Amino acid sequence: MAIWTNLSHYLTSKSKKANLYYVAATVVLCCTFYVIGLWPQGGVNTTQLSSTTLLPTLPCNPSIKNTNSNYGSSISLEFTAHHTATDLVPLSPSARVNHFPSCNPELSEYTPCEDSKRSLKFDRNMLIYRERHCPEKNELLKCRIPAPFGYKPPFRWPESRDSVWYANVPHKHLTVEKAGQNWVRFKGDRFTFPGGGTMFPRGADAYIDDIGKLINLKDGSIRTAIDTGCGVASWGAYLLSRNILPISFAPKDTHEAQVQFALERGVPALIGILATKRLPYPARAFDMAHCSRCLIPWGQYDGLYLIEVDRILRPGGYWILSGPPINWENHWKGWNRTAKDLKAEQDQIESVARSLCWKKVTQKGELAIWQKPTNHMHCKINRKVFRKPPFCQEQDPDKAWYTKIDACLSPLPEVSNIRDFAGGPLANWPERLTAVPPRIATGNIEGVTAEGFSKDTELWKKRVAHYKALDFQLAECGRYRNILDMNAWLGGFAAALVDDPVWVMNVIPVEAEVNTLGVIYERGLIGTYQSWCEAMSTYPRTYDFIHADSVFSLYQDRCEMEDILLEMDRILRPQGSVIFRDDVDVLVNVKSIVDGLQWDSRMVDHEGGPHVREKLLIATKQYWTTPAPDQDKQPS
Numbered sequence: 215m216a217i218w219t220n221l222s223h224y225l226t227s228k229s230k231k232a233n234l235y236y237v238a239a240t241v242v243l244c245c246t247f248y249v250i251g252l253w254p255q256g257g258v259n260t261t262q263l264s265s266t267t268l269l270p271t272l273p274c275n276p277s278i279k280n281t282n283s284n285y286g287s288s289i290s291l292e293f294t295a296h297h298t299a300t301d302l303v304p305l306s307p308s309a310r311v312n313h314f315p316s317c318n319p320e321l322s323e324y325t326p327c328e329d330s331k332r333s334l335k336f337d338r339n340m341l342i343y344r345e346r347h348c349p350e351k352n353e354l355l356k357c358r359i360p361a362p363f364g365y366k367p368p369f370r371w372p373e374s375r376d377s378v379w380y381a382n383v384p385h386k387h388l389t390v391e392k393a394g395q396n397w398v399r400f401k402g403d404r405f406t407f408p409g410g411g412t413m414f415p416r417g418a419d420a421y422i423d424d425i426g427k428l429i430n431l432k433d434g435s436i437r438t439a440i441d442t443g444c445g446v447a448s449w450g451a452y453l454l455s456r457n458i459l460p461i462s463f464a465p466k467d468t469h470e471a472q473v474q475f476a477l478e479r480g481v482p483a484l485i486g487i488l489a490t491k492r493l494p495y496p497a498r499a500f501d502m503a504h505c506s507r508c509l510i511p512w513g514q515y516d517g518l519y520l521i522e523v524d525r526i527l528r529p530g531g532y533w534i535l536s537g538p539p540i541n542w543e544n545h546w547k548g549w550n551r552t553a554k555d556l557k558a559e560q561d562q563i564e565s566v567a568r569s570l571c572w573k574k575v576t577q578k579g580e581l582a583i584w585q586k587p588t589n590h591m592h593c594k595i596n597r598k599v600f601r602k603p604p605f606c607q608e609q610d611p612d613k614a615w616y617t618k619i620d621a622c623l624s625p626l627p628e629v630s631n632i633r634d635f636a637g638g639p640l641a642n643w644p645e646r647l648t649a650v651p652p653r654i655a656t657g658n659i660e661g662v663t664a665e666g667f668s669k670d671t672e673l674w675k676k677r678v679a680h681y682k683a684l685d686f687q688l689a690e691c692g693r694y695r696n697i698l699d700m701n702a703w704l705g706g707f708a709a710a711l712v713d714d715p716v717w718v719m720n721v722i723p724v725e726a727e728v729n730t731l732g733v734i735y736e737r738g739l740i741g742t743y744q745s746w747c748e749a750m751s752t753y754p755r756t757y758d759f760i761h762a763d764s765v766f767s768l769y770q771d772r773c774e775m776e777d778i779l780l781e782m783d784r785i786l787r788p789q790g791s792v793i794f795r796d797d798v799d800v801l802v803n804v805k806s807i808v809d810g811l812q813w814d815s816r817m818v819d820h821e822g823g824p825h826v827r828e829k830l831l832i833a834t835k836q837y838w839t840t841p842a843p844d845q846d847k848q849p850s
């Protein structure tokens with residue numbers, strides 16, 4: 215009995231000790247996991263802030279209430295299985311990713327298809343080396359492009375037109391090189407843009423006023439414009455307040471960071487060049503094309519570059535040229551060229567313009583303006599006089615992705631009367647946005663009727679209202695400026711945002727079954743062709759918001775999902791967001807990769823309710839930058 219009592223006493227004191235050990239071990243474990251939980255995602259090498267730290271809110275539409283801190287009130291859905299291994303829907307191999315590391319800080323401005331090292335391997339003739347040359351599959355980076363140290367959310371429009379943070383585009387070269395022309399100045403922590411350009415040192419606004427005295431910029435007949443060789447895009451920047459929507463482009467050349475400045479200013483722009491390939495726009499897209507001293511040899515190569523401008527100008531569209539050789543009589547000495555040489559250049563341009571059946575509208579002071587005919591009735595007849603360029607045979611004029619520019623004239627759609635507008639008349643802006651686009655009215659877009667077009671417009675109004683209820687940043691007036699629609703179809707998403715202070719780059723993937731980019735332009739919106747199996751011709755951190763509707767179902771079996779998502783990560787600004795819309799199975803795979811990019815994301819139901827297979831995935835990129843650079847390594 216005594217033995218039994220001693221044994222039970224011994225065991226009780228032992229178990230008390232053991233309990234104490236358990237309690238101590240539990241406390242230690244809790245503390246450890248708490249500390250791990252606090253540790254910022256992404257490790258030690260990045261500077262991070264939560265998505266909401268830098269953003270004040272001001273709802274665009276007061277009727278939209280955002281009760282939840284991040285994404286409005288919709289319930290987050292989870293579609294990953296929690297059953298046994300055999301029940302799991304397997305993720306695609308590329309979706310089984312844990313974490314993408316940060317790329318080297320030197321890559322913070324990486325533009326994969328315009329890489330200066332790769333470009334040197336290509337021919338300098340006709341500037342081929344400055345065209346798109348994308349990395350091979352084995353050269354693709356599998357890391358996230360970092361923002362430079364000190365990166366801040368850009369100024370909001372319209373302040374952004376005039377101010378850019380130095381930390382975001384740390385390049386002072388143009389402030390020195392173009393000081394006399396007032397392109398850009400540097401002071402303190404920012405650049406300012408007085409609106410000057412090569413041909414408008416007094417400012418783009420005064421220059422546009424001069425154009426407005428020669429052609430009507432006010433009646434809505436001119437809505438879309440293209441600026442070839444745009445510099446820092448002040449011409450485009452000042453057109454926006456006149457309800458004219460420009461695309462500005464220039465190559466990555468000695469005019470350091472010019473397109474990057476344009477984008478940072480909140481002006482629609484792309485890296486691009488007029489060299490040997492067609493510009494990535496459909497035929498008959500723009501109401502007006504412009505070049506101010508843009509260095510494109512318009513008169514050379516049998517007029518090849520004016521032939522390309524002719525293709526993208528709509529019937530009756532204008533081409534505006536300032537700078538050499540225009541007004542050479544007064545400027546030839548200042549331009550360091552002989553009068554004879556400049557006169558010959560102008561004669562050559564006039565002759566090419568005539569051969570394209572353009573009419574010279576006027577030449578006054580520094581400006582010369584030509585107009586493309588509204589149809590080709592006369593032009594077909596006068597081919598007997600002007601044998602060159604001949605009309606193109608059997609070539610789709612809308613095709614423009616790595617398509618060689620041929621020295622032939624893209625024929626306009628046939629008309630039966632000399633007064634007819636080839637392809638059908640365009641309404642003036644703003645009616646143009648909702649009027650049935652001529653390509654649809656004439657039955658040229660397979661599967662889309664006038665009625666279908668109007669329904670699509672209404673559908674996207676509802677969808678965008680739903681998006682704004684889910685993403686408070688999209689709803690907040692002025693928070694976003696640069697928006698990308700990766701698969702824009704008829705441009706309904708952009709049309710629904712027309713009253714917001716944003717612009718939308720509407721992409722029609724070259725893999726899409728129907729080419730609808732022409733319709734988008736006929737609505738008075740802008741866009742470009744793009745294959746998402748390759749990088750876009752733009753700088754990192756171009757867009758505040760990306761809309762990816764059915765992108766990943768389109769690219770299934772075409773290219774790697776993770777490469778498209780890494781490209782989206784490259785071109786999305788820190789704290790910017792993305793709305794994916796796709797089949798639930800596709801989105802489950804997307805979500806797994808998005809987690810590896812360290813975006814915050816959640817899946818929610820389609821606006822039609824939980825029984826629709828299509829779902830939405832709403833994601834926000836975190837704010838993070840490279841670590842502080844060494845003091846002795848100063849950027850240019």
Ligand SMILES: C[S@@+](CC[C@H](N)C(=O)[O-])C[C@H]1O[C@@H](n2cnc3c(N)ncnc32)[C@H](O)[C@@H]1O
Nearest residue numbers: 411412413443444445464465487488506508509
């Ligand atoms: C002298 S700057 C003029 C910039 C602007 N147009 C202005 O008036 O301020 C020349 C511009 O033409 C661009 N450029 C040169 N060759 C080009 C080409 N083949 N295609 C497109 N842009 C070109 C340059 O990158 C630069 O933006």
